[in-house]
Amino acid sequence: MAKLIFEMSKPGRTAYSLPPCDVETGGSEVLIPERYRRKKDAELPEVSETDVIRHFTELSRMNHGVDNGFYPLGSCTMKYNPKVNEDIAALDGFRGVHPLQDDGTAQGCIRIIYEMDRMLSEITGMDRFSLQPAAGAHGELTGLLIIRAYHVHRGDMGRNKIIVPDSAHGTNPASAAMAGFEIIEVKSDERGGVDLEALKAAVGPDTAGLMLTNPNTLGLFDENIKAIADIVHEAGGLLYYDGANANAIIGICRPGDMGFDVVHLNLHKTFSTPHGGGGPGSGPVGVKKELEPFLPVPLACFDGERYLLDYDRPLSIGRVRSFYGNFGVILRAYAYIRTMGPDGLRKVAENAVLNANYLMHRLRDHFDLPYDRTCMHEFVLSYGRQKETGVRTLDIAKRLLDFGFHPPTVYFPLIVSEALMIEPTETESLETLDLFADTLISIAEEAEKDPEKVKTAPHRTYTSRLDEVKAARNPVLVCMDENRKE
């Protein structure tokens, strides 16, 4: 158990170094009226620089990242994060640019945003991208607001429903609700795709659009996509593409050619930027021509000589974030696309799909495979021996921790019981896939022979299994040390 940084604090210790004040204006006591001043110092830690480094180094050693090992977290595309892109993002010429500098002094930055718009448009078959959304869910909200603005602009006022398949990511219905829509859920058919009859029954004059992930969260490509698009379009709705699973299709096919009108991509998934322990991400939104006027302001343009930011967009939904998005993330994704090129991006999808199918093949006889089809970049297994062994999917996930693997996504999608959703990505080798498969198979065997061992896992990690119920029942959300007056 590591100490909290506050528990290391000792009055008088410092880790900072600042120059003395070189002006004679006086300080807060003369410049700020007393009633506006803070009465008691903020209780921040007082530690040395060595303390800071040792503390956070210790914490880092209690954390598993892609650089530590395999991370087959389904739908999260935990691929390798190229180091050179980190170095590029750290260049003073990018990192040190103020967002409100005159366009003429930020030509390189605007150029990156503009070229990303062009490249992502080509990759997805769309016409124009906004790089402003800060994450996938933020892109969803943006895209849905665009769909809403489009209908309203046409005077088509009754379209207040968004259709979402039951296999969708939780952010889809949550984003639709935030954009002020009602959500209609459609069920999946026995092949794991959208049930066409259910969809036909769901669409109508109140349909604003359909949100779809393709390949979906089962890792399956919906072969009926053209029919789905026709049903939604004929009803007057628009098609929204959740790009969470775009790693399966880049260079192979494009949402724009499937009939989608709005797309978001997750640069922190498909385009290799690090997830940072939860963020920052980047969720650019691309649209077809007729939706362009509604994109957030500003958009990056090129007039043949200079790059500039265009604010004169009267039909825009407005801003969704300050400034221009997570530029540092956009920059890393730009470097990745330039590294891979057209052929490399296609090989990303090919190898991601090959790896997933190989791993599925290795595991299929040891777990249930609810949808027995060629998968795309990920696949979903179910642990069906729970009744016999008393072991749950969660236990298997925890047991994987003992072998240095991050577990797959578990209990999602919701339509598969005891689900394990496995996405290996293209950056893993055959040897890693085999080792993971062997381990998972041995855990399944262990669940038969020694279920207690699995149910009480993990055994070799920093902490044993943590009590999440206790944390929620009696929330302790800040450190309460004895020095702090209540």
Next chain:
Amino acid sequence: MYRYIPNTREDQEKMLSAIGAGSINELFSDIPEDIRLDRDLQLPAAMSEPELVSHMRTIASENVSTADHPCFLGAGAYDHFIPSVVGHVISRSEFYTSYTPYQPEISQGMLQAIFEYQTMICRLTGMDVSNASMYDGATALAEAALMAVRGTGREKVLVSQGVHPQYREVLRTYAVHAGIEIAEIGLTGGTTDLDELRAVMSGPDGAAAGIKATGGMSGEGGKTAGIPARDTGVAAVIMQSPNFFGVIEDMESATALAHEYGALSVACVDPVSLAILQPPGEYGADIAAGDGQPLGNPLNYGGPHFGFLAANQKLVRKMPGRIVGQTTDSEGRRGFVLTLQAREQHIRREKAVSNICSNQALNALAATVYLSVMGRQGLKQVAELCLSKSHYAYSKLLATGRFEKVHDAPFFREFVVRAVAEPVEAINKRLLDNGIIGGFALERHYPGMENCWLVAVTEKRTRQEIDKFVEVAAGGGC
């Protein structure tokens, strides 16, 4: 071969034969032929690493950087000093290559760091609880407004024109489709007009002053765009201090006024200023939000930065985003987990309090390291240096006779002057010719403020740089 794809041709063949597929192409047979791309993507050809580095350096050189140009531009992003330690810690790849800590037993490092972050944000703001971070200050404030609407069951939000113009734009984007009415409160002497605030809050006709959010759809709760609601119930009063002009607001009076009418007080605050200014918890704010960039995060052309969001205990279950809580493991040892997840999209779907999933965890980690390095004394010193140096620059500019006072109110780090001899653009141009990044022209966002110039001075600016800045701004230099 591509260096990020380890499969050799032999590996691929072995895998295909195990699967029983004849080719990789066969694996894509579920994709109908007519939507397959029958050509290569039209993208520039792949670059080797040296080519890439050289290309990116060239693009970087097309920018002017604060690294070698003293910066007097603020307006929501600030050129503060970042200790070396911060970059070293967040470059630990155990942190930056990890995902959201869903598996606590192998994510204790990030979880504990977030717990420490939440604690530091609460100690700075004086609030009870904090989440694990938001995208930026603007979205944190918009979510704070949505939170206040959920917390009060009311649907009108008042926001001061002293709040960052971009934050107000984002607030409007978020609110418009949620059926929330936004009304702006004007300014007087550089601070929010509290008399107007009182009038809007109290008057039965006060609601008419409100600008009904447009763009809503008929049939949505029976509300029609353009017709002001009769309901005067205000969910939240949103003010920023120091406000967009750097001026310190009377948050105590505004908060008391909000509470008098049963509204929540939402304080948009600067984290560095809180080392010396009264924290929101002390004046009774219900929600505190803001942009955390000044805490150890580079300017990055506007992102990634992070937003912070803190609240009083009563609102914790209305709070969006990840929250880390302390618990114990099966052997009774302290540990940390993501908690109160019943608020979140992956559990509640359309009934979640927000759609947020990814946040800005690594930027929040940078802030945690920054605050650990600066500590109790260091952050105060940073704030004091910003305060003193900005006042020095202010009086020097006024002393040249080419600038005049606009406000007469206490300010922090940033202030407004009016250029009397020439347009602000000309001054900024001359400063740039002399290797200095000048201030922000306010007229763009505040039509009445012709030739008003918003100048920020952080602890990084030396007396020599300020003197040069003033000299050039007043007509000197090349």
